[in-house]
Amino acid sequence: MTETPHRAVVEHLVRQAVYRRLGKALPRFAAGPNPLVVNVSARHCHLTQDAVETLFGKGYQLTPFKWLYQEGQFAARETLTLIGPRSRVISNLRILGPCRTLNQVELAYTDAIALGFEIPLRLSGNIEGTPGAMLMGPAGFFEIPKGVIRALRHVHMHPNDAEFYGVKNGDEMKLKIGGPCGVSFDKLLVRVDQSFKLEVHIDTDEGNACNLQPDTPCELVR
Numbered sequence: 001m002t003e004t005p006h007r008a009v010v011e012h013l014v015r016q017a018v019y020r021r022l023g024k025a026l027p028r029f030a031a032g033p034n035p036l037v038v039n040v041s042a043r044h045c046h047l048t049q050d051a052v053e054t055l056f057g058k059g060y061q062l063t064p065f066k067w068l069y070q071e072g073q074f075a076a077r078e079t080l081t082l083i084g085p086r087s088r089v090i091s092n093l094r095i096l097g098p099c100r101t102l103n104q105v106e107l108a109y110t111d112a113i114a115l116g117f118e119i120p121l122r123l124s125g126n127i128e129g130t131p132g133a134m135l136m137g138p139a140g141f142f143e144i145p146k147g148v149i150r151a152l153r154h155v156h157m158h159p160n161d162a163e164f165y166g167v168k169n170g171d172e173m174k175l176k177i178g179g180p181c182g183v184s185f186d187k188l189l190v191r192v193d194q195s196f197k198l199e200v201h202i203d204t205d206e207g208n209a210c211n212l213q214p215d216t217p218c219e220l221v222r
Helices: 007-022 049-056 109-115 159-165 204-209
Strands: 037-041 044-046 064-067 074-083 089-097 104-106 133-137 140-144 148-151 154-157 172-177 183-192 199-203 218-221
Touching: 037 204, 044 074, 049 074, 049 133, 049 140, 089 109, 109 148, 109 204, 148 199, 154 159, 159 183, 199 204
Parallel strands: 037 199, 044 089, 104 148, 154 183
Antiparallel strands: 044 104, 064 074, 074 089, 074 133, 133 140, 154 199, 172 183, 172 218
């Protein structure tokens, strides 16, 4: 069965066809070999299989609820309650799958304030020296001694995209966002891998600040 293209890819192809028909060049924000997708990454967690089984029961497997833009990644149907300092909680914390080799909770700054956390900006997976938390699921509790972070804003790139933009893994770029609440975000970390599609992740605070919408023009700048 033929896989249905992601909406962002369809929109990019339609935009290319329309501008070609009109004899015009694509706007600068739409240039490049692949569509630039900018998504808001809401608070979520990544879990090991051991953590999943403690929280949901022996042998439990996460259930895909919504497939994400990056290949093989999904938002699970399952959610948790996150218990922070002074017993403040966030319920319905979404789990992203598949399972990983470490446990990590990613929050926006306003989430952290509401829970009473002091969290650092970190690259995903760099959790040394970060605060821990208690997770509650239907089958029990699971305490993580570290792993609560605010994720660095970043862009996923295939090597072809990295070549087009003239950057390499670990470099930093700027993300320019247009529209009535246009802003420019500096220190956008570049992550390059053969499996990646071109996609920027910003958190909910950043997305709200620029009122990011599906048709908001965005541009990557070195």
